[in-house]
Amino acid sequence: MAEKEGPLTPSKPAPWNNPAVRSIAFQALAILAVGYFFYVIFQNTLTNMEKRGISTGFGFLTEPSGFGILMSLVDYSEASSYGRTFVVGLLNTLLISVLGIFFATLIGFTVGVARLSSNWLLAKIATVYIETLRNIPLLLQMFFWYFAVLAALPSPNKSIEWGGNFFLNNRGLYFPRPIFEDGSGFVGAAVVIAIAAIVLMAKWAHRRQETTGQQFHTVYVSIGILIGLPVLAYFAAGMPISLEYAALKGFNFQGGMRIIPELMALLWAISFYTAAFIAEIVRAGILAVSHGQTEAANALGLRPAPTLRLVVVPQALRVIIPPLTSQFLNLAKNSSLATAIGYPDLVAVFMGTTLNQTGQAVEIVAMTMAVYLAISLTISAFMNWYNKRKALVER
Amino acid sequence: MKKLTIALAACAVTAFTLSPLAANAATLDNVKKRGMLVCGVSTGLPGFSNPDSKNNWSGIDVDTCRAVAAAVLGDAQKVKFTPLTAKERFTALQSGEIDMLSRNTTWTHTRDTSLGINFAGVNYYDGQGFMVMKKLGVKSAKELNGASVCLQAGTTTELNLADYFREHGMKYSPITVDTSDQTIKGFEAGRCDILTSDQSQLYSLRTKLPDPNAAMVLPEIISKEPLGPVVRQGDDQWFNIVKWVLYAQINAEEMGVTSKNAEEMKSSKNPSIARLLGGDAGAKMGIGADWALQAIKQVGNYGEMFERNVGLNTPMKIARGVNALWNKGGIQYAPPVR
Ligand SMILES: N[C@@H](CCC(=O)N[C@@H](CS)C(=O)NCC(=O)O)C(=O)O
Numbered sequence: 001m002a003e004k005e006g007p008l009t010p011s012k013p014a015p016w017n018n019p020a021v022r023s024i025a026f027q028a029l030a031i032l033a034v035g036y037f038f039y040v041i042f043q044n045t046l047t048n049m050e051k052r053g054i055s056t057g058f059g060f061l062t063e064p065s066g067f068g069i070l071m072s073l074v075d076y077s078e079a080s081s082y083g084r085t086f087v088v089g090l091l092n093t094l095l096i097s098v099l100g101i102f103f104a105t106l107i108g109f110t111v112g113v114a115r116l117s118s119n120w121l122l123a124k125i126a127t128v129y130i131e132t133l134r135n136i137p138l139l140l141q142m143f144f145w146y147f148a149v150l151a152a153l154p155s156p157n158k159s160i161e162w163g164g165n166f167f168l169n170n171r172g173l174y175f176p177r178p179i180f181e182d183g184s185g186f187v188g189a190a191v192v193i194a195i196a197a198i199v200l201m202a203k204w205a206h207r208r209q210e211t212t213g214q215q216f217h218t219v220y221v222s223i224g225i226l227i228g229l230p231v232l233a234y235f236a237a238g239m240p241i242s243l244e245y246a247a248l249k250g251f252n253f254q255g256g257m258r259i260i261p262e263l264m265a266l267l268w269a270i271s272f273y274t275a276a277f278i279a280e281i282v283r284a285g286i287l288a289v290s291h292g293q294t295e296a297a298n299a300l301g302l303r304p305a306p307t308l309r310l311v312v313v314p315q316a317l318r319v320i321i322p323p324l325t326s327q328f329l330n331l332a333k334n335s336s337l338a339t340a341i342g343y344p345d346l347v348a349v350f351m352g353t354t355l356n357q358t359g360q361a362v363e364i365v366a367m368t369m370a371v372y373l374a375i376s377l378t379i380s381a382f383m384n385w386y387n388k389r390k391a392l393v394e395r
Numbered sequence: 396m397k398k399l400t401i402a403l404a405a406c407a408v409t410a411f412t413l414s415p416l417a418a419n420a421a422t423l424d425n426v427k428k429r430g431m432l433v434c435g436v437s438t439g440l441p442g443f444s445n446p447d448s449k450n451n452w453s454g455i456d457v458d459t460c461r462a463v464a465a466a467v468l469g470d471a472q473k474v475k476f477t478p479l480t481a482k483e484r485f486t487a488l489q490s491g492e493i494d495m496l497s498r499n500t501t502w503t504h505t506r507d508t509s510l511g512i513n514f515a516g517v518n519y520y521d522g523q524g525f526m527v528m529k530k531l532g533v534k535s536a537k538e539l540n541g542a543s544v545c546l547q548a549g550t551t552t553e554l555n556l557a558d559y560f561r562e563h564g565m566k567y568s569p570i571t572v573d574t575s576d577q578t579i580k581g582f583e584a585g586r587c588d589i590l591t592s593d594q595s596q597l598y599s600l601r602t603k604l605p606d607p608n609a610a611m612v613l614p615e616i617i618s619k620e621p622l623g624p625v626v627r628q629g630d631d632q633w634f635n636i637v638k639w640v641l642y643a644q645i646n647a648e649e650m651g652v653t654s655k656n657a658e659e660m661k662s663s664k665n666p667s668i669a670r671l672l673g674g675d676a677g678a679k680m681g682i683g684a685d686w687a688l689q690a691i692k693q694v695g696n697y698g699e700m701f702e703r704n705v706g707l708n709t710p711m712k713i714a715r716g717v718n719a720l721w722n723k724g725g726i727q728y729a730p731p732v733r
Contacts, residue, residue, distance in 0.1 A: 049511070051629075052489070052511040052627070052628055052629055053509075053511040053628045053629070054509065054510060054511035055509040055510075066554045066557055067556075067569075068556070068557050068567065068569040069571075070569055070570055078557040078561055147580065147584060150581075150584040150585065150586050151584055155585050170584070170585050170586055171543055171568075171586075249541060250540055250542075251531075251539075251540075251541045251542045251543065251588050252541050252542070252543060252568070252588075254541065262570070339548070339572075339573060340572070340573060340577070341572070342570045342577070342581070344571065348571065352482050352548045352549060352571075352573075353482075353571065355549075356482050356485070356548070356549030356550075357505070357549075357553075357554065358505075358509070359485060359505075359506070359509050359510040359511075361486055361489075
């Protein structure tokens with residue numbers, strides 16, 4: 001690839017001498033080569049599997065599954081297809097990931113701040129929490145919570161109950177299920193309107209404070225609107241929502257809604273565990289904000305809570321977000337341990353049972369990996385976007 | 396568990412991708428070269444395949460492997476046991492991780508036709524049953540509407556259960572876990588009302604309860620579960636060996652050849668016995684003439700294997716029932732060695 005040294009003429013170089021064209025060409029070639037490599041592997045795999053009498057292809061997705069699943073967010077029965085089991089597993093995985101991220105963040109921030117507290121006891125408790133939970137393998141914690149929860153809870157006929165509406169036993173937590181009849185739409189619309197109103201009001205209050213310095217009780221008014229509007233709509237529409245209560249029939253409670261112990265144990269284990277790591281990230285983030293900032297805020301007369309909320313945390317967030325993203329990614333992937341305690345996530349129902357009943361390992365493992373990849377990329381993309389918004393803007 | 400599954404799947408992919416010829420490679424040669432038979436078993440199921448505290452494995456499935464090792468390598472101890480959950484077992488076999496699978500595995504059409512595997516006979520005729528705590532007061536499976544059921548992932552059990560409840564218009568909620576240890580723990584902790592599995596395995600799991608007498612097995616049998624050893628498809632020689640070692644043990648029981656008398660019986664006047672214990676049957680499969688003799692001498696005939704592991708004098712206390720020989724009221728029947 002030696003370049004010819006010629007006189008400096010303004011004439012355009014030949015395309016193969018143009019660095020831009022060349023770089024694109026080489027990249028395209030590289031992509032083609034990699035693509036071809038995977039294509040060959042894929043074809044070779046299929047041929048070999050066929051030779052060995054192993055079924056291939058995605059036809060199985062439309063076949064009936066024939067097995068039951070403990071918990072499903074969409075309609076599912078034994079007569080549903082394997083494609084449906086995929087959806088059921090996927091939703092269960094998303095559910096635990098979202099709930100886990102929410103609680104882990106909440107607990108993590110609380111513990112992280114507590115560890116820096118000037119209250120000796122609080123700080124020590126936070127330290128013990130962090131050092132214990134992040135040093136015990138997650139799988140053990142899951143077993144611990146699962147069997148601790150099960151052992152602590154009574155059998156269905158001795159359920160702990162609250163006012164005949166809520167029941168807790170070793171089959172889960174039961175509570176009334178709302179039944180939506182005609183006219184429920186009004187209530188739904190009222191909720192949407194309430195939220196919109198709150199957003200507008202918050203904007204207005206913010207602007208007013210910036211211009212006049214007057215504060216507004218946004219929180220109280222928001223709560224009022226959020227509860228008041230839907231309740232008004234509910235009565236105006238003739239009470240279209242009723243409740244179905246759970247009741248003991250035979251072995252178990254029937255009707256109502258239920259949170260299974262597998263979900264509780266998994267959620268606890270995964271949130272507490274990840275929270276320990278998040279707490280350390282939060283602590284590091286807060287410590288990274290120079291103490292001068294706090295002193296300056298104090299000098300301006302800000303009390304400790306607003307100082308934390310308005311001065312320290314926004315600056316700390318810039319340090320916190322990138323490692324926090326990794327923790328969220330870990331959490332989503334760790335949720336696949338669910339299968340160990342029988343929570344029916346994607347790995348359990350799809351890569352477990354479905355794979356075993358159909359034997360189509362390559363297709364199923366590929367689909368499952370694609371799902372985790374997609375979840376992780378989505379979390380990353382969202383956090384990157386958020387990070388950009390929070391990053392230092394130079395004015 | 397998940398890691399292992401993924402590792403196995405990865406192995407499977409690599410094996411399928413890179414070794415177009417492995418399918419036809421002679422398992423026998425590999426076993427001989429290694430001087431060791433690698434056998435896939437359960438993670439722990441007393442009577443079938445169960446390790447003791449010194450990691451010595453025992454059980455009827457374990458003996459099925461040992462008999463093959465005795466026939467092929469002349470030594471029943473030359474077996475390496477690989478514990479597998481129900482979910483992992485077929486991938487482990489397909490990818491060549493193990494030479495044979497002997498893990499209370501039910502012979503079904505789907506498995507036989509679409510997994511690239513072959514079932515080499517039946518070493519235990521089983522059927523799916525239910526276990527409940529006595530204090531529940533249930534006497535029949537028909538009374539189980541609305542029950543929570545503990546069971547193991549990746550088994551025929553999952554499918555039969557769904558069929559049975561649907562057929563009888565009953566509802567259930569399945570708690571599906573990976574190992575039998577977890578199922579029994581869930582049952583013990585009261586997470587489920589019923590534990591379901593192959594009936595023999597219920598008796599086996601019951602021995603793991605702190606108080607085995609608190610639980611009982613219901614009379615209903617809801618499926619056919621012929622359990623037996625499995626090999627990879629495409630290696631007929633190995634398929635024949637595994638199949639005929641089991642048949643040799645069954646034939647031996649029928650002819651009254653036992654581990655004690657096998658050596659003397661070698662010079663028996665009965666031509667069938669002579670053919671089994673000497674003859675050219677071994678040569679036709681590419682192994683020694685004393686293949687059956689070693690298997691029977693070191694492991695025993697089918698009846699001995701049964702009684703030692705799951706019979707009436709073991710904690711399992713299972714009667715021969717359908718597993719008796721065909722001429723003794725059961726259905727164990729082996730084609731003749733000739
Ligand atoms: N025979 C059935 C069921 C086999 C099965 O895995 N049964 C459980 C009984 S709970 C077992 O053996 N578990 C032992 C283990 O987990 O290793 C099949 O082939 O699908």
